[in-house]
Amino acid sequence: MPSPSFSLNIGSMDKGLRKLLGTDTFLPYWLLLPTLIFIGIFFLMPLFNAILLSFRTDNGAFTLDYFKRMVKDVHFIEALKYTFLLALTIVPLQVVTALAMALLINTGFKGSRFFLYLFALPLGISDLAAGLIWLSIFTQHGFLNSILYSLGIIDKPIYYISYQNIGLTFLAVVVAEHWRATAIVMVILVAGLQMISKDYLEAAEVLGARGWRKIWYVILPLLKPSLQSALIIRTIFALQTFAVVLALAGDIIPVLSGQAYFWHFLYRNSHIASAYAVFLMVISIAMTWGYLRFLRSRAEVVRA
Amino acid sequence: MRKLSILFAALFIGAFAGVAEEIVWMSTQFVPIAEAEFIRNEVLAPFTEATGIKVKFVGAEYAEFTSRVQAEYEAGKGQIAVLCGLHGDLSPLAEALADVSGVKTGGTIPEGLTKLAVIGGRQVYVPFVQATYLMVVNKKALAYLPYGVNPWALTYEGLLKWAENIYKATGEKKLGIPAGPKSLLHRFIHGYLYPSFTGYQVLAFDSGAAVKMWNFMKELWEYVNPAAPTWDSMDTPLLSEEVWIAWDHTARVKQAIIERPDDFIAIPSPAGPFGRGFITVLGGLAIPKVSPNPDAAAKLIEYLTSPEVQVKILQGVGFFPVVAEAAGALPKGALQILARGVSAQAASPDAIVSFIPGGISDEYKKIYKDTFFKFVVKGEPVDVKFLRAQATRLRELYLEANAPYPAPDGG
Numbered sequence: 096m097p098s099p100s101f102s103l104n105i106g107s108m109d110k111g112l113r114k115l116l117g118t119d120t121f122l123p124y125w126l127l128l129p130t131l132i133f134i135g136i137f138f139l140m141p142l143f144n145a146i147l148l149s150f151r152t153d154n155g156a157f158t159l160d161y162f163k164r165m166v167k168d169v170h171f172i173e174a175l176k177y178t179f180l181l182a183l184t185i186v187p188l189q190v191v192t193a194l195a196m197a198l199l200i201n202t203g204f205k206g207s208r209f210f211l212y213l214f215a216l217p218l219g220i221s222d223l224a225a226g227l228i229w230l231s232i233f234t235q236h237g238f239l240n241s242i243l244y245s246l247g248i249i250d251k252p253i254y255y256i257s258y259q260n261i262g263l264t265f266l267a268v269v270v271a272e273h274w275r276a277t278a279i280v281m282v283i284l285v286a287g288l289q290m291i292s293k294d295y296l297e298a299a300e301v302l303g304a305r306g307w308r309k310i311w312y313v314i315l316p317l318l319k320p321s322l323q324s325a326l327i328i329r330t331i332f333a334l335q336t337f338a339v340v341l342a343l344a345g346d347i348i349p350v351l352s353g354q355a356y357f358w359h360f361l362y363r364n365s366h367i368a369s370a371y372a373v374f375l376m377v378i379s380i381a382m383t384w385g386y387l388r389f390l391r392s393r394a395e396v397v398r399a
Numbered sequence: 400m401r402k403l404s405i406l407f408a409a410l411f412i413g414a415f416a417g418v419a420e421e422i423v424w425m426s427t428q429f430v431p432i433a434e435a436e437f438i439r440n441e442v443l444a445p446f447t448e449a450t451g452i453k454v455k456f457v458g459a460e461y462a463e464f465t466s467r468v469q470a471e472y473e474a475g476k477g478q479i480a481v482l483c484g485l486h487g488d489l490s491p492l493a494e495a496l497a498d499v500s501g502v503k504t505g506g507t508i509p510e511g512l513t514k515l516a517v518i519g520g521r522q523v524y525v526p527f528v529q530a531t532y533l534m535v536v537n538k539k540a541l542a543y544l545p546y547g548v549n550p551w552a553l554t555y556e557g558l559l560k561w562a563e564n565i566y567k568a569t570g571e572k573k574l575g576i577p578a579g580p581k582s583l584l585h586r587f588i589h590g591y592l593y594p595s596f597t598g599y600q601v602l603a604f605d606s607g608a609a610v611k612m613w614n615f616m617k618e619l620w621e622y623v624n625p626a627a628p629t630w631d632s633m634d635t636p637l638l639s640e641e642v643w644i645a646w647d648h649t650a651r652v653k654q655a656i657i658e659r660p661d662d663f664i665a666i667p668s669p670a671g672p673f674g675r676g677f678i679t680v681l682g683g684l685a686i687p688k689v690s691p692n693p694d695a696a697a698k699l700i701e702y703l704t705s706p707e708v709q710v711k712i713l714q715g716v717g718f719f720p721v722v723a724e725a726a727g728a729l730p731k732g733a734l735q736i737l738a739r740g741v742s743a744q745a746a747s748p749d750a751i752v753s754f755i756p757g758g759i760s761d762e763y764k765k766i767y768k769d770t771f772f773k774f775v776v777k778g779e780p781v782d783v784k785f786l787r788a789q790a791t792r793l794r795e796l797y798l799e800a801n802a803p804y805p806a807p808d809g810g
Contacts, residue, residue: 169769235626236639251570257625258776345579345629346772357580363761 142376148369161370168367174349178375180265181340181350182333185272189329190322192273193280198310200281201288211285218278226342229271230256233343258347265348271339276332280325287321288314323390330386331379351375421453422480422692424699425467427488428528428682429716430458437715446702452695461488468492468687477689481696482524486515486681487757489524496523497686502697505705506722511750515806516683524683525700528709528718531679532586533740534666535633535652540643543568551743553669555595555615558644562622565643574623575642578776579631583648585764586678588771590753591646591668592616594676599808600753601797604790605783612671613774613781620775628776637663649719649737656733665740667747674751676807677744681754682718713738721745754805759796766793 152158165171196214200207217225232238233255240252256264291314299313315322337352355371358364429438435458443454457479459467464484471477472495482489482496489496500522512526536550543564544550548557562574578584589600596612597603624642632651636642638658645652646668656663668677684703686696702708706728709720713734719741720726726742729735744750756763766789774781803809 169773230629234639235624235641254625256629258628259625341580343629345631346776347628353580357765361581361761362765 145369145372145376148366149373152366161366162374165367165370165374168354170349170354174351174354177265177340177348178334178336178351181268181272181336182330184269185276185333185336186326186329188269188273189277189280190326193277193284193325196277196281197284197288198314200285214281215278217275218282220275221338222275223338223342225275226271226339229267229274229339230342233267256343256347261347264344268340268343268348271343272333272336275339276329279332280329283321283325283328284318287318290321291317319390323386326390327383327386330382334375334379334382420451420695421455422695422699423455423457423478424481424483425457425459425464425479426483427459427461427464427485428483428718429456430460434716441711441715442703442708446699450695450698450702452698454699464488465492468495471495471687471689475689477687477691479687480690480692481699482685482687483527483682484524484685486524486683486754489683489685490518492685493518493521493523495687495689497688497690497693498522499525499684499686499697499700502686503701504722505701505703506709506720506724508704508721509723509746509750511747511752512679512681512721512745515679515681515752524685525704526681526721527684527703528682528712529679529721529741529745530649530718531677531741531744532583532591532646532648533668533677533737533744534644534646535637535655535740536645536664536666537637537640537643538662538664539640540565540573550664550666552747553666555619555669555671558669559615559619559622562619562644566622572622572624573641573643574619575630575633575636575645576623576627577630577633577645577647577651578623578627578771579629581631583651584771585767586648586755587646588767589763590678590755591676592671594751594753594807595669595671595673596676598673598751599804600756601793601804602808604793605786608672609786610781610783613770613786616771616775617778617781649741650717653733653737656736660731660733660736663736665737667740667744670747670749674749675744675747676751676753678753678755679745681721681752751807753807756797756802756805758802759800763793763796766796 149161150157150159152160196210200211200214220228230237234240235252235254235256239255240249243249244252254260254263255267258264295313295317296309299309304312335352336350337356340348340350341353351371352375355368355375358371359368424443426438429435435456439456443456447453461484464482465488468479468482469492471479472492498521499516502525504525508526512529513522516522516524516526534553540561541550543561545557545560545564548554548561553561558574562572565571565573576584576587592612593600593603593609596615597606597608603609624636626636626641630636633642633645633647634652634654637645637652637655649665652665656665667675669675684700686693686700690696704722706720706722706724709722709725710728712718713720713725713729719738723742723746726735726738729738770786770789773779773785797804
């Protein structure tokens with residue numbers, strides 16, 4: 096049985112209600128209203144408050160002092176460095192892996208659904224829990240050292256997580272983040288792949304494009320919109336990475352979002368915490384703008 | 400009619416006698432319902448049974464507590480017989496509190512603690528309970544004790560040699576200091592290191608002694624497990640034996656000792672050139688000057704400071720005893736091990752007791768931690784200019800809040 100459409104519903108509405116809601120022109124806005132209210136209360140208001148907090152003293156005077164203190168903070172430069180380093184390492188790695196996973200699943204081989212669920216499994220685990228799982232692997236007497244020791248590969252535990260070996264600690268964080276958050280990219284890409292019409296692929300094959308050439312010249316360009324959203328989402332989340340880093344690397348690898356958290360909850364200065372948050376927001380907006388600008392699909396470029 | 404009036408008279412006298420025997424105990428501690436119930440049923444009920452004195456336990460927030468005591472004092476007439484609060488709750492009220500130096504206690508309270516209760520020449524409270532931070536040692540580490548180093552009277556120099564010995568013998572860095580973002584590292588710095596090495600927690604922040612201290616700490620850090628900046632509490636690394644010697648709050652090491660009571664001992668924190676700096680979160684019992692029943696209050700204080708009751712309080716709410724005899728009265732197990740360490744630390748002859756700063760912005764924690772991070776974790780050379788800037792900011796925080804420097808500096 097076909098479900099009734101919106102216009103049908105409107106038609107059957109009583110006059111008063113129709114008058115109240117206006118005609119079809121206004122209906123979408125009414126339907127959007129709950130979402131707008133939600134975003135307004137839980138997103139825009141805190142955002143506005145954070146901006147105010149970062150620029151205004153408790154007496155209401157305008158000040159740049161909080162930003163100055165943020166920049167002069169012992170951890171600031173390092174936090175900035177590692178936030179970018181993490182994003183720049185993790186995001187490309189994740190996109191490549193996710194693409195491979197998505198292409199594999201999209202071939203529709205027997206049991207591909209099983210792999211889809213298997214790959215998506217880490218999505219169901221909270222990031223702090225994921226961090227703790229990897230901590231139990233990388234800690235001095237953790238699983239990795241135990242296995243290597245019992246295999247006779249090492250005779251003394253290796254300190255993977257160590258302020259003296261930041262490279263290795265960084266790698267541990269990358270591995271954990273990669274495991275935890277690649278699935279979201281994969282899900283977006285699988286959806287994107289399934290939207291590509293079979294006609295293009297068949298046409299490509301008729302014209303002799305196979306394997307890599309087909310992926311490079313046909314699939315990837317058509318996947319651009321999905322790649323774009325995946326990149327934006329992942330980059331913003333990567334800039335906000337916090338729980339995994341906190342669990343695995345503590346103070347060894349400071350990140351911006353962590354500093355905001357500490358200023359707020361440990362040192363109880365919400366002004367400087369907000370300065371960090373606003374700073375992160377500006378970076379996120381700039382990155383998003385960059386993606387939108389440079390990853391436009393051809394059609395958009397032509398129109399522009 | 401006559402019979403009736405006799406009955407009334409009897410009732411009146413009975414009721415009067417009942418009132419005379421009930422005293423009010425107001426406290427900022429044990430306020431949560433479960434703790435208050437424990438105090439009423441397990442601690443006060445036996446007291447009433449033994450003495451016939453009924454005690455009405457009233458939990459109060461700091462603000463209510465202060466204004467009530469102050470108001471009763473100013474009115475010259477009060478209802479509250481006895482008070483319980485942390486040092487920081489009681490010391491501002493010193494003027495309203497009676498001298499309790501003559502009150503008999505149920506056990507021996509170390510002089511180092513009693514001294515803290517003396518304000519303006521008068522002892523205004525009797526130390527009652529404490530919480531602190533100390534060292535927990537895996538017994539395996541005792542095999543590597545250097546000659547002449549006594550773990551029960553440990554010095555920082557001795558600790559350095561000990562950790563170095565272990566490293567040379569096992570190739571592992573077995574010393575543990577919680578230095579993670581949510582750790583209590585700041586307590587170690589302002590309540591332990593600074594007083595031990597400079598005699599103060601604020602006043603000598605950028606002194607020459609402080610420079611020496613930071614340089615020593617850099618040396619000691621060579622034997623601290625390199626994962627330390629990720630640790631928020633030491634129970635896990637103690638249990639996994641990633642460390643053998645660790646410093647932390649009693650509550651943050653307790654789990655390790657509970658799980659393997661035969662493997663660990665708890666010992667006092669080390670001493671530096673100025674003495675053995677350590678933090679005591681000290682709770683005390685006081686009698687207001689206008690207390691309606693000072694004698695009954697004194698009896699209650701004697702009862703509450705007896706070893707058996709002190710042990711009961713430790714088991715019930717986790718506050719450690721202040722009386723020396725309590726550790727011996729505890730049943731064998733984790734709490735006894737910890738209580739031994741706490742008692743030994745409190746009773747050490749070279750004690751420098753520090754208090755936790757009160758009333759100032761929590762940013763002070765960051766000042767201590769950041770300095771540690773820069774010099775010790777990052778290994779940058781000790782920079783006097785940076786120390787001076789941090790010291791200035793720290794003093795600003797006290798000035799902004801108009802708060803006194805905590806002990807040992809002042810207060």
